[in-house]
Structures are given as C-alpha cells and as structure tokens.
Amino acid sequence: MKPILVDLPPFTECQKKIRAIDDTMDILSGKWKVSILARLCYQPMRYSALLKDVNGISGKVLSRELKELEINELIVREVSQSSPPAVTYHISEYGHTLGALTESIAAWGLQHRERIKRPVKK
DSSP states (O other): OOOOOOOOOOOOOHHHHHHHHHHHHHHHHHSSSHHHHHHHOOOEEHHHHHHEEEEEEOOOOOOHHHHHHHHTSSEEEEOOSSOOOOOEEOOOGGGGGGGOOOOOOHHHHHHHHHHHHSSSOO
C-alpha cells in the first residue's frame, strides 16, 4: 500500500522567520564564530594572530571553527606560495552580508554594558 502524501500547511510568516533564525543559528552556533567573523571583517588575519586575539579559544577549536566558516563560504582561506607557506583568512564577499547582524550585535552589547553599569535604583 502506498503512503498517502498529505500537503503540509503553508508556513506562516512567523514560522518562516523562526526557521530562518534556526538556520542562521545553526551556521553561527558556538561561542566563537561571530567573534572570529567580526575580527576578519576588519582585516585579514593569520591563524596565529587569530589564536592570540580570540581570548580563550584553543587551537583545536579555532581550526574547527575556521573550517566550518570556510565550508559555509563566510571566510576564505588563502595559502601563499612563500616558503614556508603562510595561511591567511579573510571575510568572503558572502560573509560581508553578515555586516548588519554583527553591527546590531555590537550596538546591543554596548547598550547593555552601559545599562548594567548604572546604579540600581531602590
């Protein structure tokens, strides 16, 4: 007996947005990806510079995060022809599309930092 395929109800706008947020969070999940992207938005960086600049990240985790960002085409890994070869990471053109998101996160973080500095009213 063949299974009966039932058309699923169309997604509401809210459901579409929630799915889109879930997709985005899946790609940017983890403690470090947005931080790495933010740094690479300002300048290309070598692995060792990223390892020093991203406070608290281990080399193993940095390697994994960079690979995942590269797979999702948000960054580009560039290997020079020098001896020894130097590897530099930079934000891709597609990665730049996250600029508004990182700017919003930064603005919210600055606002929140100011808010929690204020004395508590009793």
